[in-house]
Amino acid sequence: MEYLLNQIVNGISQGAIYALMAIGYSVVVGVTGLITFTHGEVIMIGAFASFYIFQYIGNNLILGIIASFIASWILGMFIYYVCYDRFFEAPSHISLICTIGASMLIRNLAQIYFGPNQKPMLNIIDNKVYRIGVLQVSLMQIVILITVVVLASILAFFINNTRWGIMLRAVSQDKKAAYLMGINVRKTAMIGNCIGCGLAGIAGLLISIYYQTLQATMGGSLGMKAFSSSVLGGLTDTRYSALGGLAIGLIENLGITISTASFRDIFAFGFLITVLIIRPEGFASRKGAKSQ
Amino acid sequence: MNEIILKLKSIYDKYKIIIILAGSILLLLVPVIFPKSYIMGIICRILLYIILAGGLNVINGYSSQFCIGYAGFFCIGAYTEAILALRLKINFWLLLPIAGIVTAIAGLLICLPTLKLKGKYLALVTLGFSEIVRLIALNWSSLTGGPMGLKGIPVPKIFGIEFKNSLSYYYIFLFLVAIFLFVTRRVINSRIGRAWMSIREDEQAARSLGVDTSMYKALNFMYGAFWAGIAGAAYAPYTRYIDSTFFTLDEGFNILSMAIIGGMGTLIGPVAGSIVVNLLTELLRPISEYRLVAYAILIIAMMWLRPQGLFGASKSILAGKEIVKKARKAEKEAAA
Numbered sequence: 001m002e003y004l005l006n007q008i009v010n011g012i013s014q015g016a017i018y019a020l021m022a023i024g025y026s027v028v029v030g031v032t033g034l035i036t037f038t039h040g041e042v043i044m045i046g047a048f049a050s051f052y053i054f055q056y057i058g059n060n061l062i063l064g065i066i067a068s069f070i071a072s073w074i075l076g077m078f079i080y081y082v083c084y085d086r087f088f089e090a091p092s093h094i095s096l097i098c099t100i101g102a103s104m105l106i107r108n109l110a111q112i113y114f115g116p117n118q119k120p121m122l123n124i125i126d127n128k129v130y131r132i133g134v135l136q137v138s139l140m141q142i143v144i145l146i147t148v149v150v151l152a153s154i155l156a157f158f159i160n161n162t163r164w165g166i167m168l169r170a171v172s173q174d175k176k177a178a179y180l181m182g183i184n185v186r187k188t189a190m191i192g193n194c195i196g197c198g199l200a201g202i203a204g205l206l207i208s209i210y211y212q213t214l215q216a217t218m219g220g221s222l223g224m225k226a227f228s229s230s231v232l233g234g235l236t237d238t239r240y241s242a243l244g245g246l247a248i249g250l251i252e253n254l255g256i257t258i259s260t261a262s263f264r265d266i267f268a269f270g271f272l273i274t275v276l277i278i279r280p281e282g283f284a285s286r287k288g289a290k291s292q
Numbered sequence: 293m294n295e296i297i298l299k300l301k302s303i304y305d306k307y308k309i310i311i312i313l314a315g316s317i318l319l320l321l322v323p324v325i326f327p328k329s330y331i332m333g334i335i336c337r338i339l340l341y342i343i344l345a346g347g348l349n350v351i352n353g354y355s356s357q358f359c360i361g362y363a364g365f366f367c368i369g370a371y372t373e374a375i376l377a378l379r380l381k382i383n384f385w386l387l388l389p390i391a392g393i394v395t396a397i398a399g400l401l402i403c404l405p406t407l408k409l410k411g412k413y414l415a416l417v418t419l420g421f422s423e424i425v426r427l428i429a430l431n432w433s434s435l436t437g438g439p440m441g442l443k444g445i446p447v448p449k450i451f452g453i454e455f456k457n458s459l460s461y462y463y464i465f466l467f468l469v470a471i472f473l474f475v476t477r478r479v480i481n482s483r484i485g486r487a488w489m490s491i492r493e494d495e496q497a498a499r500s501l502g503v504d505t506s507m508y509k510a511l512n513f514m515y516g517a518f519w520a521g522i523a524g525a526a527y528a529p530y531t532r533y534i535d536s537t538f539f540t541l542d543e544g545f546n547i548l549s550m551a552i553i554g555g556m557g558t559l560i561g562p563v564a565g566s567i568v569v570n571l572l573t574e575l576l577r578p579i580s581e582y583r584l585v586a587y588a589i590l591i592i593a594m595m596w597l598r599p600q601g602l603f604g605a606s607k608s609i610l611a612g613k614e615i616v617k618k619a620r621k622a623e624k625e626a627a628a
Binding site: 087095098112220228260265269273277 | 356358360405406413415416417419420421423424427428430431541545548549552581582584585587588589591592595596599
């Protein structure tokens with residue numbers, strides 16, 4: 001029972017990171033209208049940017065967050081111009097294949113320049129553990145949760161209350177109508193894509209702190225988890241995507257209580273496939289929503 | 293590019309019988325011409341990937357469903373052959389169709405729940421499926437040997453001839469490629485193939501014309517998976533040793549890049565793709581770490597310049613840009 005409760009705590013903190021990835025993913029899918037396979041690589045680049053900042057400048061979490069945000073923002077611009085800019089009106093499989101190519105490119109270049117081996121992440125948060133009854137909560141988990149909640153609320157404020165946010169929502173709802181309203185759709189799509197990528201980069205920083213390692217090939221399974229969480233939430237809805245991320249984190253950590261840790265990914269994808277069979281539209285279902 | 297293909301086609305039509313005869317004699321004599329096992333190894337790889345990329349092309353190119361985790365099917369085929377051959381000592385020639393059928397059933401199981409889903413969801417499900425299959429192969433040690441893999445898979449025999457090296461195994465691959473191309477050509481030109489292509493071009497229009505799209509999509513997936521199983525079953529006794537590291541997602545992307553670079557929606561496309569990519573792999577061996585970078589740039593360049601691939605179906609939706617341009621032109625003309 002004690003073990004189970006602690007696994008739930010682990011699941012929530014891990015799920016929070018997945019939720020951040022999934023929020024970024026659904027922002028990207030929302031504004032571009034095309035799905036991407038580069039998200040995992042963006043996560044990886046964010047992790048490496050903060051790794052080098054910690055190594056050469058200093059152990060400052062805020063600095064690391066800013067560095068990974070900027071690095072993945074720049075990568076987001078690259079991805080936008082390679083994969084989306086010319087393909088808005090083409091059949092969607094073309095940009096899909098393009099993102100696969102871009103992800104192969106980034107991953108293999110990273111493998112060459114960062115080295116193929118696992119690197120230990122510097123320990124920038126104290127290993128303090130607080131005990132609440134039988135629960136054990138580490139300081140790191142609290143920091144992660146706070147970071148995710150703060151970022152998600154900033155994003156929610158940005159999307160709901162600012163001019164740019166309204167433009168983003170307009171573009172993700174209907175591109176043609178947004179054109180007619182005088183919105184620069186391409187620029188808005190690029191900024192939305194970069195915001196999503198930036199959030200993914202911060203998620204990469206958090207997950208590399210959480211596991212204390214990072215690797216050039218870490219993006220593959222993480223990107224797929226972001227994709228899965230976002231699919232659970234109906235792809236474009238940020239709130240339900242966050243819920244999907246939490247669900248996947250919980251299922252994974254509960255799943256490995258009944259088996260070994262090497263089956264972690266099987267639980268995540270098995271859960272996703274089961275949900276897709278029962279509710280193909282994910283958790284979110286609105287009447288009259290345009291099916292994609 | 294298109295003019296060159298048309299010219300080649302007209303020459304081929306003129307001297308069809310001579311070209312086919314000369315070609316098949318030449319193909320049969322390849323092991324005599326290149327008696328080095330290194331070169332034959334490359335040629336065997338090319339033939340193996342022709343089946344894999346061709347099978348993927350049937351799914352992605354002909355019915356425009358998007359399967360990415362094709363390595364999962366390949367894995368199932370290889371492990372089915374290896375396990376049944378080692379445990380039950382079943383004959384290789386019997387195992388080929390068995391592995392194909394097992395993989396086709398796996399394809400059906402993946403496909404059935406996703407029939408109502410559109411392309412991107414299917415892409416994700418196949419990706420997850422491929423990882424699940426690989427992880428099961430890695431972790432179910434009592435059946436699959438786990439990280440140790442399966443060793444000593446018996447080599448196929450027929451009439452006392454043992455196919456134990458790439459020189460003789462070449463004929464098995466050649467035989468399978470010939471059957472694959474022949475059967476697929478027949479299927480593509482039949483009612484089934486036309487139904488697949490109509491689904492690719494416009495699913496709603498196909499349904500309104502009475503095409504049972506769900507049934508044909510499931511059939512398409514099963515057919516593609518079947519050939520992955522056959523390729524896997526042929527591959528396992530060729531290397532005589534399999535483990536889960538061969539069937540990663542990168543392998544799936546490798547097969548996909550062959551289908552894309554060669555061109556989807558035609559029979560010749562994946563053949564060309566397999567030849568180009570495998571020869572490129574050998575040429576780039578000195579800079580082997582940049583090999584996948586080169587593929588990636590090639591894929592992106594292909595999508596920018598020629599989305600249908602080298603020999604892809606130029607007049608289909610796969611060609612993308614031209615279709616869109618034409619539609620825009622027609623719109624402008626209608627407006628004027």
